Amino acid sequence: MIVSLGVQGLAVRRGERRLFEDFNLAAAAGEAITLTGPNGAGKTSLLRAIAGFIRPETGAITFAGADGALEPEEARRGGVHLLGHQDALKSNRTARDELLFQVRWTGGDEAAALAAAETLGLARLLGLAVRHLSAGQRRRLALARLLASPRPLWLLDEPLAPLDAQNRALFGELMAAHLAGGGLVVAAVHDPLPVAARGVELGA
Amino acid sequence: MSALWLIFRRELALAWSGGGGPLLAIGFYAAVATLVPLSTDPSTHNLAAVATGVAWVALALASLLSLERMFERDFEDGALDLLMLGPPSGEAVAAAKCLAHWTAAGAPLALAAPLAAIALGAPPALAPLIFITAAIGGVAFAFVGGTGAALALGSRRGGLIIAVIVLPLLSPPVILGGGALTAFAAGLSWQTGLLLLSAYTLGAAALCPFFMAAACRNALS
Numbered sequence: 001m002i003v004s005l006g007v008q009g010l011a012v013r014r015g016e017r018r019l020f021e022d023f024n025l026a027a028a029a030g031e032a033i034t035l036t037g038p039n040g041a042g043k044t045s046l047l048r049a050i051a052g053f054i055r056p057e058t059g060a061i062t063f064a065g066a067d068g069a070l071e072p073e074e075a076r077r078g079g080v081h082l083l084g085h086q087d088a089l090k091s092n093r094t095a096r097d098e099l100l101f102q103v104r105w106t107g108g109d110e111a112a113a114l115a116a117a118e119t120l121g122l123a124r125l126l127g128l129a130v131r132h133l134s135a136g137q138r139r140r141l142a143l144a145r146l147l148a149s150p151r152p153l154w155l156l157d158e159p160l161a162p163l164d165a166q167n168r169a170l171f172g173e174l175m176a177a178h179l180a181g182g183g184l185v186v187a188a189v190h191d192p193l194p195v196a197a198r199g200v201e202l203g204a
Numbered sequence: 205m206s207a208l209w210l211i212f213r214r215e216l217a218l219a220w221s222g223g224g225g226p227l228l229a230i231g232f233y234a235a236v237a238t239l240v241p242l243s244t245d246p247s248t249h250n251l252a253a254v255a256t257g258v259a260w261v262a263l264a265l266a267s268l269l270s271l272e273r274m275f276e277r278d279f280e281d282g283a284l285d286l287l288m289l290g291p292p293s294g295e296a297v298a299a300a301k302c303l304a305h306w307t308a309a310g311a312p313l314a315l316a317a318p319l320a321a322i323a324l325g326a327p328p329a330l331a332p333l334i335f336i337t338a339a340i341g342g343v344a345f346a347f348v349g350g351t352g353a354a355l356a357l358g359s360r361r362g363g364l365i366i367a368v369i370v371l372p373l374l375s376p377p378v379i380l381g382g383g384a385l386t387a388f389a390a391g392l393s394w395q396t397g398l399l400l401l402s403a404y405t406l407g408a409a410a411l412c413p414f415f416m417a418a419a420c421r422n423a424l425s
Contacts, residue, residue, distance in 0.1 A: 048425075051285075082289060088281055
Protein backbone atom coordinates (compact mmCIF):
# COMPACT_ATOMS: atom_id res chain seq x y z
CA MET A 1 0.00 0.00 0.00
CA ILE A 2 2.58 2.67 0.97
CA VAL A 3 4.91 3.12 -1.97
CA SER A 4 6.43 6.45 -1.01
CA LEU A 5 7.03 8.62 2.00
CA GLY A 6 7.46 12.37 1.91
CA VAL A 7 8.53 14.80 4.61
CA GLN A 8 8.21 18.48 3.71
CA GLY A 9 9.49 21.45 5.69
CA LEU A 10 9.29 19.60 8.99
CA ALA A 11 10.12 21.31 12.29
CA VAL A 12 9.92 19.41 15.55
CA ARG A 13 10.13 20.98 18.97
CA ARG A 14 10.73 19.06 22.18
CA GLY A 15 10.09 21.21 25.23
CA GLU A 16 11.87 24.54 24.73
CA ARG A 17 14.26 23.26 22.08
CA ARG A 18 13.66 23.07 18.34
CA LEU A 19 15.42 19.91 17.20
CA PHE A 20 15.38 20.64 13.50
CA GLU A 21 13.51 22.79 11.05
CA ASP A 22 12.80 22.80 7.35
CA PHE A 23 13.68 19.12 7.12
CA ASN A 24 12.83 17.42 3.84
CA LEU A 25 12.95 13.77 2.90
CA ALA A 26 11.56 11.67 0.09
CA ALA A 27 11.74 7.89 0.01
CA ALA A 28 10.28 5.55 -2.55
CA ALA A 29 9.59 1.82 -2.55
CA GLY A 30 12.77 -0.22 -2.45
CA GLU A 31 14.77 2.50 -0.76
CA ALA A 32 16.53 2.48 2.61
CA ILE A 33 17.35 5.73 4.41
CA THR A 34 19.77 5.96 7.31
CA LEU A 35 19.41 8.90 9.64
CA THR A 36 22.65 9.90 11.29
CA GLY A 37 23.59 12.71 13.59
CA PRO A 38 24.90 13.40 17.07
CA ASN A 39 22.95 12.38 20.20
CA GLY A 40 19.97 14.67 20.62
CA ALA A 41 19.83 15.69 16.95
CA GLY A 42 16.25 14.42 16.73
CA LYS A 43 16.58 11.05 15.00
CA THR A 44 14.16 9.29 17.33
CA SER A 45 11.78 12.26 17.29
CA LEU A 46 11.73 12.23 13.49
CA LEU A 47 10.88 8.52 13.44
CA ARG A 48 8.12 9.05 16.02
CA ALA A 49 6.78 11.99 14.02
CA ILE A 50 6.60 9.82 10.90
CA ALA A 51 4.80 7.15 12.95
CA GLY A 52 2.31 9.80 14.07
CA PHE A 53 3.18 9.96 17.77
CA ILE A 54 4.77 13.40 17.75
CA ARG A 55 2.90 16.30 16.20
CA PRO A 56 5.33 18.44 14.21
CA GLU A 57 5.45 22.17 14.83
CA THR A 58 5.27 22.91 11.11
CA GLY A 59 5.54 20.91 7.92
CA ALA A 60 3.84 17.81 6.60
CA ILE A 61 4.37 14.08 6.42
CA THR A 62 2.71 12.41 3.48
CA PHE A 63 2.26 8.83 2.34
CA ALA A 64 1.37 7.75 -1.13
CA GLY A 65 0.10 4.43 -2.47
CA ALA A 66 0.04 3.12 -5.99
CA ASP A 67 -3.15 5.10 -6.67
CA GLY A 68 -2.03 8.41 -5.21
CA ALA A 69 -1.95 10.09 -1.80
CA LEU A 70 -3.10 8.14 1.26
CA GLU A 71 -4.83 9.48 4.33
CA PRO A 72 -1.92 9.53 6.86
CA GLU A 73 -3.82 7.92 9.75
CA GLU A 74 -5.02 5.08 7.52
CA ALA A 75 -1.61 4.57 5.99
CA ARG A 76 0.04 4.30 9.40
CA ARG A 77 -2.48 1.87 10.90
CA GLY A 78 -1.83 -0.89 8.43
CA GLY A 79 1.43 0.12 6.86
CA VAL A 80 4.04 1.03 9.48
CA HIS A 81 6.25 -1.03 11.76
CA LEU A 82 7.93 1.07 14.44
CA LEU A 83 10.72 -0.56 16.41
CA GLY A 84 12.15 1.77 19.03
CA HIS A 85 14.89 1.36 21.63
CA GLN A 86 12.62 -0.94 23.59
CA ASP A 87 11.49 -4.34 22.42
CA ALA A 88 7.90 -4.07 23.74
CA LEU A 89 8.19 -7.53 25.32
CA LYS A 90 6.72 -8.55 28.68
CA SER A 91 9.48 -10.12 30.76
CA ASN A 92 7.37 -12.74 32.53
CA ARG A 93 5.67 -14.13 29.42
CA THR A 94 7.22 -16.73 27.16
CA ALA A 95 8.95 -15.69 23.97
CA ARG A 96 6.35 -17.70 22.05
CA ASP A 97 3.37 -15.89 23.65
CA GLU A 98 4.88 -12.48 23.06
CA LEU A 99 5.92 -13.22 19.47
CA LEU A 100 2.48 -14.61 18.60
CA PHE A 101 0.73 -11.61 20.17
CA GLN A 102 2.88 -9.07 18.36
CA VAL A 103 2.56 -10.85 15.03
CA ARG A 104 -1.21 -11.34 15.26
CA TRP A 105 -1.72 -7.79 16.50
CA THR A 106 0.11 -6.42 13.47
CA GLY A 107 -1.82 -8.65 11.10
CA GLY A 108 0.26 -11.80 10.64
CA ASP A 109 -0.58 -15.39 11.53
CA GLU A 110 0.97 -18.16 13.59
CA ALA A 111 2.64 -19.97 10.69
CA ALA A 112 4.38 -16.75 9.60
CA ALA A 113 5.47 -16.06 13.18
CA LEU A 114 7.04 -19.49 13.57
CA ALA A 115 8.73 -19.23 10.17
CA ALA A 116 10.19 -15.84 11.15
CA ALA A 117 11.43 -17.29 14.44
CA GLU A 118 13.09 -20.10 12.50
CA THR A 119 14.74 -17.62 10.12
CA LEU A 120 16.14 -15.57 13.00
CA GLY A 121 17.38 -18.63 14.87
CA LEU A 122 14.86 -18.29 17.71
CA ALA A 123 13.01 -21.59 17.33
CA ARG A 124 14.75 -23.20 20.31
CA LEU A 125 14.20 -20.19 22.56
CA LEU A 126 10.42 -19.86 22.15
CA GLY A 127 9.62 -21.80 25.32
CA LEU A 128 11.71 -19.52 27.53
CA ALA A 129 10.43 -16.57 29.51
CA VAL A 130 11.50 -13.29 27.93
CA ARG A 131 13.46 -12.32 31.06
CA HIS A 132 15.78 -15.27 30.43
CA LEU A 133 16.74 -14.01 26.95
CA SER A 134 19.80 -11.89 26.26
CA ALA A 135 19.47 -8.38 24.84
CA GLY A 136 20.38 -9.63 21.37
CA GLN A 137 17.86 -12.48 21.54
CA ARG A 138 15.13 -10.09 22.67
CA ARG A 139 15.92 -7.78 19.78
CA ARG A 140 15.74 -10.66 17.32
CA LEU A 141 12.37 -11.60 18.80
CA ALA A 142 11.16 -8.02 18.24
CA LEU A 143 12.55 -8.04 14.69
CA ALA A 144 10.67 -11.28 13.95
CA ARG A 145 7.35 -9.42 13.81
CA LEU A 146 8.69 -7.26 10.96
CA LEU A 147 9.23 -10.43 8.94
CA ALA A 148 6.03 -12.20 9.96
CA SER A 149 3.46 -9.45 9.36
CA PRO A 150 4.13 -7.67 6.11
CA ARG A 151 3.99 -3.88 6.34
CA PRO A 152 5.74 -1.74 3.79
CA LEU A 153 7.36 0.99 5.92
CA TRP A 154 9.84 0.00 8.62
CA LEU A 155 10.85 2.74 11.07
CA LEU A 156 13.81 1.42 13.06
CA ASP A 157 15.64 3.11 15.91
CA GLU A 158 19.14 1.67 16.37
CA PRO A 159 17.83 -1.71 15.21
CA LEU A 160 21.13 -3.55 15.23
CA ALA A 161 22.79 -2.18 18.37
CA PRO A 162 22.47 -5.36 20.51
CA LEU A 163 23.13 -7.82 17.67
CA ASP A 164 26.36 -9.73 17.00
CA ALA A 165 28.16 -9.60 13.63
CA GLN A 166 26.54 -12.76 12.30
CA ASN A 167 23.01 -11.59 13.11
CA ARG A 168 23.71 -8.13 11.71
CA ALA A 169 24.68 -9.72 8.41
CA LEU A 170 21.57 -11.92 8.53
CA PHE A 171 19.28 -8.97 9.20
CA GLY A 172 21.00 -7.10 6.37
CA GLU A 173 19.95 -9.87 3.99
CA LEU A 174 16.39 -9.78 5.35
CA MET A 175 16.22 -6.01 4.91
CA ALA A 176 17.50 -6.37 1.34
CA ALA A 177 14.69 -8.87 0.68
CA HIS A 178 12.13 -6.47 2.19
CA LEU A 179 13.41 -3.65 -0.05
CA ALA A 180 13.43 -5.87 -3.12
CA GLY A 181 9.78 -6.65 -2.40
CA GLY A 182 8.86 -2.95 -2.57
CA GLY A 183 9.41 -2.05 1.08
CA LEU A 184 10.85 1.11 2.60
CA VAL A 185 13.22 1.39 5.55
CA VAL A 186 14.02 4.51 7.57
CA ALA A 187 16.55 3.74 10.29
CA ALA A 188 18.29 5.89 12.87
CA VAL A 189 21.81 4.50 13.17
CA HIS A 190 25.29 5.20 14.45
CA ASP A 191 26.89 2.25 12.61
CA PRO A 192 26.16 1.84 8.89
CA LEU A 193 23.33 -0.54 7.95
CA PRO A 194 24.45 -3.83 6.34
CA VAL A 195 22.42 -2.95 3.23
CA ALA A 196 22.76 -0.29 0.56
CA ALA A 197 21.19 2.87 1.97
CA ARG A 198 21.05 6.60 1.37
CA GLY A 199 22.43 8.60 4.29
CA VAL A 200 20.67 11.68 5.66
CA GLU A 201 22.38 13.79 8.29
CA LEU A 202 20.33 15.46 11.01
CA GLY A 203 21.57 18.43 12.99
CA ALA A 204 24.33 19.22 10.53
CA MET B 205 -12.88 -7.45 16.35
CA SER B 206 -10.42 -10.32 16.47
CA ALA B 207 -7.63 -7.89 17.29
CA LEU B 208 -9.61 -6.60 20.28
CA TRP B 209 -10.27 -10.16 21.42
CA LEU B 210 -6.51 -10.66 21.16
CA ILE B 211 -5.72 -7.72 23.44
CA PHE B 212 -8.51 -8.71 25.84
CA ARG B 213 -7.04 -12.21 26.23
CA ARG B 214 -3.54 -10.82 26.62
CA GLU B 215 -4.62 -8.40 29.34
CA LEU B 216 -6.34 -11.24 31.20
CA ALA B 217 -3.21 -13.40 30.98
CA LEU B 218 -1.10 -10.52 32.24
CA ALA B 219 -3.49 -9.89 35.13
CA TRP B 220 -3.25 -13.53 36.21
CA SER B 221 0.51 -13.83 35.83
CA GLY B 222 3.03 -12.20 38.13
CA GLY B 223 1.14 -11.29 41.26
CA GLY B 224 -2.16 -13.13 40.71
CA GLY B 225 -4.35 -10.04 40.16
CA PRO B 226 -7.85 -11.31 41.05
CA LEU B 227 -6.71 -13.19 44.16
CA LEU B 228 -4.80 -10.14 45.32
CA ALA B 229 -7.86 -7.90 44.89
CA ILE B 230 -10.10 -10.34 46.77
CA GLY B 231 -7.55 -10.73 49.57
CA PHE B 232 -7.33 -6.97 49.93
CA TYR B 233 -11.11 -6.71 49.84
CA ALA B 234 -11.48 -9.30 52.59
CA ALA B 235 -8.85 -7.55 54.70
CA VAL B 236 -10.58 -4.16 54.48
CA ALA B 237 -13.99 -5.69 55.21
CA THR B 238 -12.49 -7.45 58.25
CA LEU B 239 -10.83 -4.32 59.62
CA VAL B 240 -14.14 -2.55 60.10
CA PRO B 241 -15.59 -4.78 62.86
CA LEU B 242 -12.16 -4.77 64.49
CA SER B 243 -12.06 -0.99 64.58
CA THR B 244 -15.52 -0.42 65.97
CA ASP B 245 -18.10 -1.90 68.31
CA PRO B 246 -18.55 -5.38 66.81
CA SER B 247 -22.10 -5.92 68.05
CA THR B 248 -24.29 -7.50 65.39
CA HIS B 249 -26.78 -4.65 65.38
CA ASN B 250 -24.23 -1.93 64.67
CA LEU B 251 -22.41 -3.88 61.98
CA ALA B 252 -25.57 -4.88 60.15
CA ALA B 253 -26.45 -1.20 59.80
CA VAL B 254 -23.23 -0.42 57.93
CA ALA B 255 -22.64 -3.78 56.25
CA THR B 256 -23.62 -2.79 52.71
CA GLY B 257 -21.85 0.56 53.01
CA VAL B 258 -18.65 -1.15 54.10
CA ALA B 259 -18.97 -3.65 51.26
CA TRP B 260 -19.18 -0.77 48.77
CA VAL B 261 -16.33 1.30 50.21
CA ALA B 262 -14.09 -1.77 50.28
CA LEU B 263 -15.10 -2.44 46.67
CA ALA B 264 -14.05 1.04 45.57
CA LEU B 265 -10.70 0.73 47.37
CA ALA B 266 -9.98 -2.78 46.07
CA SER B 267 -10.70 -1.75 42.50
CA LEU B 268 -7.88 0.83 42.73
CA LEU B 269 -5.26 -1.84 43.36
CA SER B 270 -4.14 -2.96 39.94
CA LEU B 271 -5.03 0.23 38.05
CA GLU B 272 -1.44 1.46 38.04
CA ARG B 273 -0.35 -1.49 35.91
CA MET B 274 -3.12 -1.04 33.37
CA PHE B 275 -1.20 1.33 31.07
CA GLU B 276 2.06 1.97 32.91
CA ARG B 277 3.52 -1.47 32.21
CA ASP B 278 2.92 -1.13 28.46
CA PHE B 279 4.24 2.43 28.55
CA GLU B 280 7.48 1.39 30.24
CA ASP B 281 8.37 -1.50 27.96
CA GLY B 282 7.34 0.20 24.71
CA ALA B 283 4.32 -2.01 24.04
CA LEU B 284 1.99 1.01 24.20
CA ASP B 285 3.55 2.22 20.92
CA LEU B 286 2.60 -1.06 19.33
CA LEU B 287 -0.93 -0.99 20.75
CA MET B 288 -1.65 2.63 19.80
CA LEU B 289 -0.30 2.14 16.27
CA GLY B 290 -3.20 -0.21 15.66
CA PRO B 291 -4.83 -1.44 13.46
CA PRO B 292 -7.65 -0.90 16.03
CA SER B 293 -8.12 2.66 17.24
CA GLY B 294 -6.62 3.74 20.56
CA GLU B 295 -10.13 4.20 21.94
CA ALA B 296 -11.02 0.58 21.19
CA VAL B 297 -7.75 -0.61 22.75
CA ALA B 298 -8.50 1.36 25.93
CA ALA B 299 -12.04 -0.03 26.14
CA ALA B 300 -10.79 -3.60 25.68
CA LYS B 301 -8.25 -3.03 28.46
CA CYS B 302 -10.98 -1.78 30.81
CA LEU B 303 -13.23 -4.74 30.07
CA ALA B 304 -10.34 -7.13 30.70
CA HIS B 305 -9.59 -5.31 33.94
CA TRP B 306 -13.21 -5.73 35.00
CA THR B 307 -13.17 -9.41 34.11
CA ALA B 308 -9.97 -10.00 36.05
CA ALA B 309 -10.73 -7.89 39.13
CA GLY B 310 -14.25 -6.41 39.03
CA ALA B 311 -16.18 -9.63 38.46
CA PRO B 312 -14.41 -11.63 41.21
CA LEU B 313 -14.92 -8.67 43.57
CA ALA B 314 -18.63 -8.60 42.69
CA LEU B 315 -18.80 -12.26 43.72
CA ALA B 316 -17.00 -11.51 46.98
CA ALA B 317 -19.12 -8.48 47.86
CA PRO B 318 -22.31 -10.34 48.95
CA LEU B 319 -20.20 -12.69 51.06
CA ALA B 320 -18.53 -9.80 52.85
CA ALA B 321 -21.81 -7.96 53.41
CA ILE B 322 -23.57 -11.04 54.78
CA ALA B 323 -20.59 -11.85 57.00
CA LEU B 324 -20.96 -8.37 58.47
CA GLY B 325 -24.62 -9.00 59.14
CA ALA B 326 -26.54 -7.84 56.06
CA PRO B 327 -29.71 -9.88 55.44
CA PRO B 328 -29.07 -12.76 52.99
CA ALA B 329 -32.03 -11.62 50.88
CA LEU B 330 -29.84 -8.67 49.80
CA ALA B 331 -27.19 -10.92 48.24
CA PRO B 332 -28.47 -10.94 44.63
CA LEU B 333 -28.87 -7.17 44.54
CA ILE B 334 -25.43 -6.66 46.10
CA PHE B 335 -23.93 -8.82 43.39
CA ILE B 336 -25.78 -7.02 40.59
CA THR B 337 -24.93 -3.51 41.80
CA ALA B 338 -21.31 -4.49 42.46
CA ALA B 339 -21.00 -6.01 39.00
CA ILE B 340 -22.50 -2.95 37.26
CA GLY B 341 -20.61 -0.48 39.45
CA GLY B 342 -17.41 -2.44 38.85
CA VAL B 343 -17.60 -1.64 35.12
CA ALA B 344 -17.76 2.07 35.97
CA PHE B 345 -14.84 1.63 38.36
CA ALA B 346 -12.80 0.02 35.57
CA PHE B 347 -13.49 2.76 32.98
CA VAL B 348 -13.11 5.70 35.37
CA GLY B 349 -10.09 4.04 36.97
CA GLY B 350 -8.53 3.43 33.57
CA THR B 351 -8.89 7.14 32.80
CA GLY B 352 -7.01 7.98 36.00
CA ALA B 353 -4.36 5.42 35.13
CA ALA B 354 -3.88 6.87 31.63
CA LEU B 355 -3.69 10.43 32.99
CA ALA B 356 -1.00 9.41 35.49
CA LEU B 357 1.19 7.79 32.80
CA GLY B 358 4.85 8.55 33.18
CA SER B 359 4.54 10.25 36.55
CA ARG B 360 6.41 8.80 39.48
CA ARG B 361 4.26 7.45 42.29
CA GLY B 362 1.48 7.05 39.75
CA GLY B 363 -0.52 4.84 42.12
CA LEU B 364 -1.11 7.65 44.57
CA ILE B 365 -2.02 10.13 41.85
CA ILE B 366 -4.47 7.64 40.37
CA ALA B 367 -6.18 7.16 43.74
CA VAL B 368 -6.54 10.92 44.23
CA ILE B 369 -7.93 11.42 40.71
CA VAL B 370 -10.22 8.43 40.73
CA LEU B 371 -11.74 8.17 44.20
CA PRO B 372 -13.90 11.33 43.93
CA LEU B 373 -15.21 10.08 40.58
CA LEU B 374 -16.13 6.78 42.19
CA SER B 375 -18.42 8.46 44.70
CA PRO B 376 -21.52 8.56 42.44
CA PRO B 377 -21.56 4.77 41.92
CA VAL B 378 -20.90 4.26 45.63
CA ILE B 379 -23.80 6.57 46.52
CA LEU B 380 -26.16 5.08 43.94
CA GLY B 381 -25.26 1.44 44.54
CA GLY B 382 -25.23 1.76 48.32
CA GLY B 383 -28.45 3.78 48.13
CA ALA B 384 -30.23 1.09 46.12
CA LEU B 385 -29.23 -1.48 48.73
CA THR B 386 -30.37 0.67 51.65
CA ALA B 387 -33.70 1.29 49.94
CA PHE B 388 -34.14 -2.42 49.26
CA ALA B 389 -33.38 -3.29 52.90
CA ALA B 390 -35.90 -0.67 54.07
CA GLY B 391 -38.56 -2.01 51.71
CA LEU B 392 -38.52 1.14 49.55
CA SER B 393 -38.21 1.48 45.79
CA TRP B 394 -34.64 0.45 44.90
CA GLN B 395 -35.02 0.41 41.12
CA THR B 396 -34.22 4.11 40.72
CA GLY B 397 -30.81 3.72 42.33
CA LEU B 398 -30.00 0.72 40.15
CA LEU B 399 -31.07 2.54 36.99
CA LEU B 400 -29.02 5.63 37.83
CA LEU B 401 -26.03 3.41 38.62
CA SER B 402 -26.45 1.73 35.23
CA ALA B 403 -26.69 5.14 33.56
CA TYR B 404 -23.46 6.29 35.22
CA THR B 405 -21.75 3.08 34.09
CA LEU B 406 -22.95 3.46 30.49
CA GLY B 407 -21.84 7.09 30.45
CA ALA B 408 -18.40 6.14 31.74
CA ALA B 409 -18.06 3.32 29.21
CA ALA B 410 -19.04 5.67 26.39
CA LEU B 411 -16.84 8.64 27.30
CA CYS B 412 -13.79 7.29 29.11
CA PRO B 413 -12.21 5.48 26.12
CA PHE B 414 -11.79 8.87 24.40
CA PHE B 415 -10.11 10.34 27.49
CA MET B 416 -7.85 7.31 27.86
CA ALA B 417 -6.76 7.29 24.22
CA ALA B 418 -6.04 11.04 24.34
CA ALA B 419 -4.05 10.66 27.56
CA CYS B 420 -2.02 7.79 26.08
CA ARG B 421 -1.26 9.78 22.93
CA ASN B 422 -0.20 12.69 25.08
CA ALA B 423 2.10 10.46 27.14
CA LEU B 424 3.67 8.98 23.99
CA SER B 425 4.26 12.30 22.22
